[in-house]
Amino acid sequence: xxxxxxxxxxxxxxxxxxxxxxxxxxxxxxxxxxxxxxxxxxxxxxxxxxxxxxxxxxxxxxxxxxxxxxxxxxxxxxxxxxxxxxxxxxxxxxxxxxxxxxxxxxxxxxxxxxxxxxxxxxxxxxxxxxxxxxxxxxxxxxxxxxxxxxxxxxxxxxxxxxxxxxxxxxxxxxxxxxxxxxxxxxxxxxxxxxxxxxxxxxxxxxxxxxxxxxxxxxxxxxxxxxxxxxxxxxxxxxxxxxxxxxxxxxxxxxxxxxxxxxxxxxxxxxxxxxxxxxxxxxxxxxxxxxxxxxxxxxxxxxxxxxxxxxxxxxxxxxxxxxxxxxxxxxxxxxxxxxxxxx
Amino acid sequence: xxxxxxxxxxxxxxxxxxxxxxxxxxxxxxxxxxxxxxxxxxxxxxxxxxxxxxxxxxxxxxxxxxxxxxxxxxxxxxxxxxxxxxxxxxxxxxxxxxxxxxxxxxxxxxxxxxxxxxxxxxxxxxxxxxxxxxxxxxxxxxxxxxxxxxxxxxxxxxxxxxxxxxxxxxxxxxxxxxxxxxxxxxxxxxxxxxxxxxxxxxxxxxxxxxxxxxxxxxxxxxxxxxxxxxxxxxxxxxxxxxxxxxxxxxxxxxxxxxxxxxxxxxxxxxxxxxxxxxxxxxxxxxxxxxxxxxxxxxxxxxxxxxxxxxxxxxxxxxxxxxxxxxxxxxxxxxxxxxxxxxxxxxxxxxxxxxxxxxxxxxxxxxxxxxxxxxxxxxxxxxxxxxxxxxxxxxxxxxxxxxxxxxxxxxxxxxxxxxxxxxxxxxxxxxxxxxxxxxxxxxxxxxxxxxxxxxxxxxxxxxxxxxxxxxxxxxxxxxxxxxxxxxxxxxxxxxxxxxxxxxxxxxxxxxxxxxxxxxxxxxxxxxxxxxxxxxxxxxxxxxxxxxxxxxxxxxxxxxxxxxxxxxxxxxxxxxxxxxxxxxxxxxxxxxxxxxxxxxxxxxxxxxxxxxxxx
Numbered sequence: 018x019x020x021x022x023x024x025x026x027x028x029x030x031x032x033x034x035x036x037x038x039x040x041x042x043x044x045x046x047x048x049x050x051x052x053x054x055x056x057x058x059x060x061x062x063x064x065x066x067x068x069x070x071x072x073x074x075x076x077x078x079x080x081x082x083x084x085x086x087x088x089x090x091x092x093x094x095x096x097x098x099x100x101x102x103x104x105x106x107x108x109x110x111x112x113x114x115x116x117x118x119x120x121x122x123x124x125x126x127x128x129x130x131x132x133x134x135x136x137x138x139x140x141x142x143x144x145x146x147x148x149x150x151x152x153x154x155x156x157x158x159x160x161x162x163x164x165x166x167x168x169x170x171x172x173x174x175x176x177x178x179x180x181x182x183x184x185x186x187x188x189x190x191x192x193x194x195x196x197x198x199x200x201x202x203x204x205x206x207x208x209x210x211x212x213x214x215x216x217x218x219x220x221x222x223x224x225x226x227x228x229x230x231x232x233x234x235x236x237x238x239x240x241x242x243x244x245x246x247x248x249x250x251x252x253x254x255x256x257x258x259x260x261x262x263x264x265x266x267x268x269x270x271x272x273x274x275x276x277x278x279x280x281x282x283x284x285x286x287x288x289x290x291x292x293x294x295x296x297x298x299x300x301x302x303x304x305x306x307x308x309x310x311x312x313x314x315x316x317x318x319x320x321x322x323x324x325x326x327x328x329x330x331x332x333x334x335x336x337x338x339x340x341x342x343x344x345x346x347x348x349x350x351x352x353x354x355x356x357x358x359x
Numbered sequence: 360x361x362x363x364x365x366x367x368x369x370x371x372x373x374x375x376x377x378x379x380x381x382x383x384x385x386x387x388x389x390x391x392x393x394x395x396x397x398x399x400x401x402x403x404x405x406x407x408x409x410x411x412x413x414x415x416x417x418x419x420x421x422x423x424x425x426x427x428x429x430x431x432x433x434x435x436x437x438x439x440x441x442x443x444x445x446x447x448x449x450x451x452x453x454x455x456x457x458x459x460x461x462x463x464x465x466x467x468x469x470x471x472x473x474x475x476x477x478x479x480x481x482x483x484x485x486x487x488x489x490x491x492x493x494x495x496x497x498x499x500x501x502x503x504x505x506x507x508x509x510x511x512x513x514x515x516x517x518x519x520x521x522x523x524x525x526x527x528x529x530x531x532x533x534x535x536x537x538x539x540x541x542x543x544x545x546x547x548x549x550x551x552x553x554x555x556x557x558x559x560x561x562x563x564x565x566x567x568x569x570x571x572x573x574x575x576x577x578x579x580x581x582x583x584x585x586x587x588x589x590x591x592x593x594x595x596x597x598x599x600x601x602x603x604x605x606x607x608x609x610x611x612x613x614x615x616x617x618x619x620x621x622x623x624x625x626x627x628x629x630x631x632x633x634x635x636x637x638x639x640x641x642x643x644x645x646x647x648x649x650x651x652x653x654x655x656x657x658x659x660x661x662x663x664x665x666x667x668x669x670x671x672x673x674x675x676x677x678x679x680x681x682x683x684x685x686x687x688x689x690x691x692x693x694x695x696x697x698x699x700x701x702x703x704x705x706x707x708x709x710x711x712x713x714x715x716x717x718x719x720x721x722x723x724x725x726x727x728x729x730x731x732x733x734x735x736x737x738x739x740x741x742x743x744x745x746x747x748x749x750x751x752x753x754x755x756x757x758x759x760x761x762x763x764x765x766x767x768x769x770x771x772x773x774x775x776x777x778x779x780x781x782x783x784x785x786x787x788x789x790x791x792x793x794x795x796x797x798x799x800x801x802x803x804x805x806x807x808x809x810x811x812x813x814x815x816x817x818x819x820x821x822x823x824x825x826x827x828x829x830x831x832x833x834x835x836x837x838x839x840x841x842x843x844x845x846x847x848x849x850x851x852x853x854x855x856x857x858x859x860x861x862x863x864x865x866x867x868x869x870x871x872x873x874x875x876x877x878x879x880x881x882x883x884x885x886x887x888x889x890x891x892x893x894x895x896x897x898x899x900x901x902x903x904x905x906x907x908x909x910x911x912x913x914x915x916x917x918x919x920x921x922x923x924x925x926x927x928x929x930x931x932x933x934x935x936x937x938x939x940x941x942x943x944x945x946x947x948x949x950x951x952x953x954x955x956x957x958x959x960x961x962x963x964x965x966x967x968x969x970x971x972x
Contacts, residue, residue, distance in 0.1 A: 163427075165423070166686065169631060170678070170683075172431070172678075176624065176672075177675025177679075179668070180668050180675065183668050297500075331507075339504050342482075345497055346484075346485040348493075349485050
C-alpha cells in the first residue's frame with residue numbers, strides 16, 4: 018500500500034463519511050425531538066436516489082404514486098381524528114391536492130430534458146412530503162408511547178417501505194451521472210469533482226441546519242421540544258407540528274444524501290438500510306445526542322469502511338458494525354446511576 | 360368504597376364458568392399430543408416451524424414484554440445454535456476434543472448453549488447498562504455482522520451453507536420423520552413455557568417484572584437490576600440457540616438466510632402480535648405469523664402477478680396497526696373468550712418466619728449526614744446539610760416546597776451522589792454507594808411519587824421488599840425448587856400487608872388502590888426488608904383522618920420496637936404530634952433544628968413558612 022492508495026482510500030472514506038454524517042445528523046435530530054429511532058431514514062435515501070435515476074431515464078417516477086397513496090392515508094387519519102374544518106382543509110390541500118397536482122405537472126413536463134438541478138428539485142418535491150405524512154400516519158397517534166414501542170413501529174415502517182420500494186422500483190439497481198465530471202489535481206492526488214460536490218453539499222447542509230436551529234423561531238421550537246417536551250408544549254409548541262417538521266427535515270436530508278450518493282454507487286430498493294445503519298453507528302458514537310461527535314463518528318465510519326474494503330472486502334460490513342461494540346463499551350463504562358426508562 | 364373492592368376481589372364474578380386454568384391447559388396438551396396422529400404431513404411440518412418460532416418468541420416475551428428490553432438479533436442466536444451443531448457434527452477436520460463433542464448432537468447442543476451464553480454476556484455487558492434503546496441497536500449491528508460472517512467463512516460453507524447434518528437419535532431411535540420430530544420440538548417449547556412461567560412467579564421473577572417501569576424502586580429494595588436484565592437477555596439467547604439446534608437437525612442443512620436481520624425482526628413481531636406480556640402470547644404470535652406468512656407467500660404473488668416481497672408490506676403495516684390499536688397483542692383478546700379464573704395465591708401461615716437481623720440497641724446512632732452538598736450545575740439543591748437519627752427516634756425533615764428535602768432523601772438512600780459531604784449509616788460511609796447496597800445494610804424507603812408495579816397484586820408488590828431476605832436464584836425458581844423459601848417470603852409479605860392495615864386488598868392489583876393506600880403499601884414494602892431505618896417521603900399525603908391516625912399509631916409502635924424513622928411531611932398536625940425532633944430546610948439549607956415545640960416558635964421557621972409576620 019503506497020501513499021497514492023492511501024490518499025485514494027482516504028478520499029473515498031471522507032466522501033462516504035460526509036453522507037453518513039448527514040444521515041447521522043438526521044437520526045440524532047429525529048431521536049432528540051420525537052424519541053423515534055428512525056430506521057426508515059435509509060429508505061428516504063434509496064427512494065431519493067432511485068427517483069433521481071428514474072427522472073434521468075426520462076420516466077415518470079413511481080414514487081409519485083406512493084406519495085399519493087401515503088397522502089390518502091394521511092388524509093384518512095386526519096379525517097378520522099379531526100377537530101376543525103381548517104385542519105381538514107389544510108390536510109386535503111397537502112395530502113390530496115398536492116400529490117395530484119405534482120403528478121399532473123410531471124405528466125406534462127418533458128422529463129428527459131430537465132437539467133440536473135431541476136431533477137434534484139423534482140425529486141425533493143416528490144419524496145420529501147412523505148416524511149411528514151409518515152409521521153402523521155405511523156407515529157403521531159402514538160407520540161407518547163415508550164421509546165421501545167416507537168422503535169418497533171419504526172422497524173415495521175422500514176419493512177413496509179422496503180416492500181413498497183421493491184414494488185415501485187423493481188429489483189434492478191440504478192446509478193446516476195455525477196454532478197461534475199471534472200478532475201482536480203492537488204499535487205499528486207486526483208480529486209473527483211463529484212467528491213467535492215458531496216463534501217461541499219454536506220457542509221452547506223450542516224451549516225444551514227445550524228443556522229436554522231440557532232436563528233429561526235421554528236428551529237428554536239424544535240430545540241425546546243428536544244430538551245423538554247412537556248415544557249415546550251406548555252409554551253404553545255405543538256408536539257405534532259414539531260414531529261412533522263422534524264420528519265420533514267429528516268426527509269430532506271435523506272433525499273439529498275440519496276441524490277449525492279447515487280452517482281457513487283449503484284443503489285437498489287433495499288440499499289438504504291445498510292447505509293442508514295452506518296449513519297446509526299456514527300450517531301451512536303455521538304450517544305444519539307451530540308451532533309459534532311456524530312459527524313466525527315461518521316467520518317471515522319467512512320474511513321474504516323474504505324480501508325477495510327481494501328484489506329478484507331468480504332468483511333467490511335462486519336468490521337464497521339463491530340465497531341459499535343467498543344463504542345458502546347466505552348459509553349457503558351462512563352455511565353453510572355440507574356435511571357428509569359421512559 | 361372499601362367493601363366494593365372487597366367483594367370484587369373475593370367473590371367469583373357472576374356467570375363466570377367453572378373452567379379452571381388446569382382444564383384449559385389439559386385440553387391444550389391433549390390436542391397438542393394428538394395433532395401429528397390426525398393431521399396431514401403439511402400441517403405437522405407447519406406446526407414444527409411454529410414450535411421453533413415459539414421457542415424464540417418466548418425469549419422475547421421475557422425480554423420485551425416483561426423486562427422492557429428488546430433484541431432484533433435473536434435470529435443470529437438461532438444461527439449460532441444451528442451453525443455450532445452443523446459444523447461440529449459434519450466437519451471432518453476437527454481437532455480431537457472438538458471431534459469428541461461433534462460425535463453427538465446432544466454434546467453439540469451444550470457447546471452451542473455455552474457459546475451463546477458467552478456471546479450474550481459480552482453483548483449484554485456492553486449495552487445493558489445503557490438506556491434501553493442501545494440493546495436493540497447493538498443486537499441489530501450484531502445480527503448483521505454474524506450474518507455476513509456466516510456467509511463469508513470458508514469452513515462454514517459460505518453462502519452455500521453446510522449439508523449432511525446427521526439426524527437426531529433419542530434412546531437409539533432416529534428422529535427422521537416430521538411426525539416424530541414434532542414431539543421433540545414441542546417438548547422443548549413446553550419446557551421453555553413452563554420454566555419461564557415458573558420463573559416469573561418467584562423472587563427473581565418479581566425482580567424481572569420490576570424492570571419495566573420500576574427500576575429505581577427495585578434498586579432501592581436491593582434488586583441488582585443490571586444483573587436481572589442480563590439474566591433475561593441470556594435466557595432469551597439460550598432459547599433461541601436451542602431453537603437453532605432443533606432447526607439444524609430438522610432441516611439437516613443450514614445456510615445463512617434464515618438467520619438474517621429480517622428474520623430477527625419477524626421473531627420480535629411474533630412476540631408483539633401474540634402479546635408480549637404473557638408466555639402464551641409467544642405461541643399465539645408464532646402461530647399467527649408463521650401461518651400468515653405461509654398464506655401470504657402463496658396468495659400475494661398470484662394477486663400481484665410477480666415475485667416480490669409482498670408479505671413484508673403486510674407485516675409492516677399490520678405491526679404498526681397492532682402497536683397503535685392493541686399494544687398488548689392478541690393474547691388478552693383470546694383470554695377474554697375463555698374466562699379462566701386464576702385462584703388467588705394461598706398464603707401458608709405455617710411457613711417458617713424469615714430470619715431477622717438483630718435490631719440495634721435503643722439510642723444507637725443510625726444515620727448521620729455531615730455537611731452534605733448537592734449541586735446541579737449552578738443550582739445548589741442541598742447546601743451543607745447535616746442531620747442525624749438514632750434508633751427508636753422519629754426525625755422530621757420539613758420545609759416549604761422546593762427546599763430540597765427529596766433531593767436530601769436521594770443523597771441519603773444512594774439514588775443520587777452528593778457533590779461533597781459524608782453520609783454515615785451505622786458508622787459506615789455510604790455516600791456514592793448504589794442504593795441496593797445501602798438497602799442491604801438495613802435502610803429502606805418510600806417514594807414521594809409512588810413507585811409500585813400497578814399490574815402486580817398488593818402482596819407481590821410488598822414481597823419485592825423482601826428481595827434481599829431470600830437467596831434462591833433463577834434455576835431453582837424455573838424448576839420450582841424455591842417453594843419453601845417462596846412460602847416464607849409470601850408469609851412475611853402477608854404479615855406486613857396486614858400490619859399496615861391493607862389486609863383486605865391482599866390480592867388486588869396495586870394500581871387500583873387509592874393514592875393514600877398506595878403510600879401505605881410502600882411502607883409495608885419497606886418494612887418487608889427488615890430495616891433498622893425507614894425513610895418516609897410524605898407518607899401522609901392523600902390519607903384521610905382515620906388513616907392518618909392509624910399511620911401515627913403504626914409509626915409509634917415501630918419506634919417503640921427500636922426503629923429509626925426519618926420522615927418528610929407537609930402535614931404539620933401529623934408531624935408535630937408524632938415526631939421527636941424536627942429539622943427545617945429552606946433553599947437547600949438547614950435553618951432550624953429542635954423539638955417540635957421549639958420549632959413552632961422559631962422566628963426563622965415562621966418567616967420561611969408564613970413570610971415576615
